[in-house]
Amino acid sequence: MTSKELIADIRTYCEAHADEAMVKKYSRYFKGEYNAYGLTQHLLEDKVRQLQEEKGVSLELMLEAAPELIAAPKYEEASFVFRMLDVNKKQYSREVFDRIATWYGVGIRNWAHADVLGMMILPVFLEKGIVEPEDFRPWLSAANPFQRRSVPVTFIKHIKKHHEAIEPFFTFLEPLMSDPIREVHQGIGWYLREAWKLAPEPTEAFLLKWKETAARLIFQYACEKMTKEKKELFRRSKK
Structure with a gap:
């Protein structure tokens, strides 16, 4: 099977299992148009399993097809790439990482x-x-805001196992505190919320440093699990 044949096979499967009711159900989670086939996660996983076990599709072949699938307007086509990656973790390499980085473009x-x-x-x-972590530094200034968002989201799982990384990551992620894009605010806010659960004092010190200038949505996410009294500490001063 070639990459073109793989792409055609995936699209034929998606069209055969399209479900407008599922598209309508999940569209509420997306701003603007949600362009999708309406596949369930179960259907997607079944197809990836079939591609591997019955058709002998390798991770390398899926990676060859990845740019076209990820560029496609239909939501699920990229999901096949992600699922294939997820079930082939043993094959990860620096080359695979570098290829993923290009997908944001x-x-x-x-x-x-x-996410x-x-x-x-x-x-x-x-x-x-x-x-x-240093390999993600160029991502902080990437043109695609979703590439910038991916950095703090990626670091969330890392700090749960490596608490010593929490404070250094404040400095590393600081450029995102001035980012103009809402989706990036959500990502850094989510990271700060998880950091606060693990290391409240240094996280609060970092939040205090930015409370007058950073987007309020960051604080909405970061302070979500705090008490009402604690949240008051991070309100912007009235002018």
Whole structure:
């Protein structure tokens, strides 16, 4: 099977299992148009299993097809790439990481795809020692805001095992505190909320440093689990 044949096979499967009711159900989680087939996660997983076990599709072949699938307007086509990556963690390498980095330039255009990468796939590269946190530094100034968002989301899983990284990551992620994009605010706010659970005092000190200038949405996420009294500490001063 060639990459073109793989792409055609995936699209034929998606069209055969399209479900407008599922599209309508999940569209509420996305701003603007949600362009999807309406596949369930179960259907997607079944197809990936069939591709591997019955058709002998390798991770390398899926990676060859990845740019076109990720650039496609239909939501689920990229999901096949992510699922294949997730079940082939043993094959991760620096080359695979570098290929993932290029996808933001062709089609990672929503929070869900960015967060699948940040929650499930990219943290594995850190845990395996294939990459270091420093390898994500260029992502902080990437043109695609979802690539910027992926950095703090990726670091969430890392700090749960490596508490010593929490404080250094404040400095590392600081450029995102001035980011103009809402989806990036959500990502850094989510990271700060999880950091606060593990290390409240240094996280609060960092939040106090930024409370007058950073976007309020960051604080909305970061302070979500705090008491009402604690949240008051991070309100912007009245002018």
